[in-house]
Amino acid sequence: MKIDDVDRCLLEALLEDARLPLKELAARVGMSSPGVSDRLKRLEENGVIRGFTLDVDPKALGYLFQTIVRVRPLPGNLHVVQKALQDTPQITECDKVTGEDCFVVRMHVRSMEELDQVLDKIAEKAETSTAVVKSQPVIRRLPPVL
Incomplete structure (x- = not known):
C-alpha cells in the first residue's frame, strides 16, 4: 500500500x-x-494501523524493575523455551534474533525474587543473561513517518 x-x-x-x-x-x-x-x-x-493502545506505566502497577534478558535455548529446546516465554505474563516483549542468543526479552518484575522465579522456570532449558534497565533515554517509538 x-x-x-x-x-x-x-x-x-x-x-x-x-x-x-x-x-x-x-x-x-x-x-x-x-x-x-x-x-x-x-x-x-492494510495493516498500516494495527491498533490503538493505552500506555500505562508499569511502575504504577508495582513493577519496580525492568530487565532485558538474552535467552539461549539448550539444544532441542527452542520451541519449548519459546512457548515458556510466550506464557510468562511478566514478559512484555520478546524478539527472536540472530546471533549467539535466540531471544531478547523485555520483562517487568516487582522484585528480584520474582525475577529469579521467572528465570528459574526456564533454567533447565536455556542459558540466560540478564541486565536491569536503569533508565530509558529513548522510549519505544516508530521511525519517522516520511
Whole structure:
C-alpha cells in the first residue's frame, strides 16, 4: 500500500494523540469526516494501523524493575523455551534474533525474587543473561513517518 501525504499527516496526528476526534483529524488534513474515516479504515485494513493502545506505566502497577534478558535455548529446546516465554505474563516483549542468543526479552518484575522465579522456570532449558534497565533515554517509538 502506498502512503500519501494525507495518510502521513493522519498518522503523525494520531501518534501525538490517538484519541483525536474525527472532526479534528478532518480539519487538520482539509477533508470531510467521512473521507478521513474511510482513509483510517483503509489504513487499518492494510495493516498500516494495527491498533490503538493505552500506555500505562508499569511502575504504577508495582513493577519496580525492568530487565532485558538474552535467552539461549539448550539444544532441542527452542520451541519449548519459546512457548515458556510466550506464557510468562511478566514478559512484555520478546524478539527472536540472530546471533549467539535466540531471544531478547523485555520483562517487568516487582522484585528480584520474582525475577529469579521467572528465570528459574526456564533454567533447565536455556542459558540466560540478564541486565536491569536503569533508565530509558529513548522510549519505544516508530521511525519517522516520511
